[in-house]
Amino acid sequence: MAAPLESRIAAYVAGRMAEAREVQATGLTRISGGASRETYRFTLAWRDADGAARERKMILRRDPPASLIDTERRIEFEAYRAFRGSAVPVPEMLWLEEGSDALDHPFFIAEEIAGFQAAPALLWTEPYLATLEKLGAHKWTILGEIAKADPAGLGLTEVMIPVALDACWDRELSYWEGVLDDDEAEPLPITRAAIRWLRANPPPPAQKLSVVHGDYRTGNFLFDEHGTIHGVLDWEMAHLGDPLEDLGWSFNPVWSFGRPEAGGLMPHDQAAAVWEQASGLKADPAALHWWTLFNCVKGQAIWISSARAFIDGGNREPIMVAPPWMLQNAQDRATLKVMGRL
Amino acid sequence: MKPEVPSVLGEMAQLLVRNADQSVHPADRASALGLTALLLGFAAEAWDAAAHHLVQENRAVHALLVRGAAYAPPPAPPAEDDLRLSALGLENARLMAALIALHTTVELRPEASDLNEAIWAELRASTERRKTASSVV
Incomplete structure (x- = not known):
């Protein structure tokens, strides 16, 4: 059986944050809806180069086996990045993974804009x-x-x-x-x-x-x-x-x-x-x-x-x-x- | 309703069994069970009247096709010897395909404006039959 998703996310992120130590993904929760992507929120915790404890809320958007729409995740990722810092509020995009090795399907990870409603x-x-x-x-x-x-x-x-x-x-x-x-x-x-x-x-x-x-x-x-x-x-x-x-x-x-x-x-x-x-x-x-x-x-x-x-x-x-x-x-x-x- | 209710109920039964396994992540279990409850509610609402609506609709659409015989030969009347939803749904698809062809023809014919309006009236009625209590339109 595959390792729990949290540990696989942590392993992936650890490989992209060279200075980070003790990287952990906790509190994984699937967000209902999302027929085109599986969407999860989680908290990433790590120690930085100075040993200080850090924490950030994040979103994982992962491709499902088959979607209701066929889309290029890179286009979505780049669209978010293009409007970052403009009058169009968007979350910060962090990592795009187009391969399937890390989490079985392509995905990207972004910051979570926490504390607001969407329903x-x-x-x-x-x-x-x-x-x-x-x-x-x-x-x-x-x-x-x-x-x-x-x-x-x-x-x-x-x-x-x-x-x-x-x-x-x-x-x-x-x-x-x-x-x-x-x-x-x-x-x-x-x-x-x-x-x-x-x-x-x-x-x-x-x-x-x-x-x-x-x-x-x-x-x-x-x-x-x-x-x-x-x-x-x-x-x-x-x-x-x-x-x-x-x-x-x-x-x-x-x-x-x-x-x-x-x-x-x-x-x-x-x-x-x-x-x-x-x-x-x-x-x-x-x-x-x-x-x-x-x-x-x-x-x-x-x-x-x-x-x-x-x-x-x-x-x-x-x-x-x-x-x-x-x-x-x-x-x-x-x-x-x-x-x-x- | 597509997908057909029996296939969805069958899948949900399997999903419930899978989610009884302790290895399922609570986040995935909560998402799956919440959606399953929503869909069961829809199935419950549509189930009782589904066959009645299809029989009604198939008869109404066939009557329009007979009325449009001058523009396209009407297909065979709807079969009603098999009242399973799957069978009635196949008859509905056969008749609706013929209705699309007839509609495409008569909407360009000014002399057929009454029939064109009757087709629109039936299309409107078909959405009334399928409308659920929580419909957003």
């Missing part, structure tokens, strides 16, 4: 309820900052594939349509109708080539009780593309969690205005509608891919069943809503 359900309870507009303003300001950033200046054109401004929409739609073709376990008449509409009514070219986070929505950031965001998480779908793509994902109705506001936080027009102010870009309503509907298709592709991973036996963990069971029908209803059919 959406908390937002609509006290004391968070009173901070929703402020939180929403911060959320879409950060998204505007991501849209405004220069991908080349961040070094991200080295790891992310560029795309022509007028080809952003087709690259993304074709990719996710391909995922649906490959992975659907049953016909999806609503999603297929949406794809036909999207192809018949393409959006204008992107205003600029931006970093697209790819999964920036309520639930993927760390917030406090004062309406401030302290960490933007889950960059595994980051890529270059149309900045409106991210705004559309944040407007996907499934991320409103049953509330009328965008992301369950603030009216859609206010959120778009905040984003425009921060990004210096325009949220053209017709283009934004296209990207919101596109993101309904993308969401459905992700949920059914999770089902496929379970059905084919690549990953039989219950986390692979939760997205399709909880979200496939809701995503269909979201698609109908965006198309004016619900």
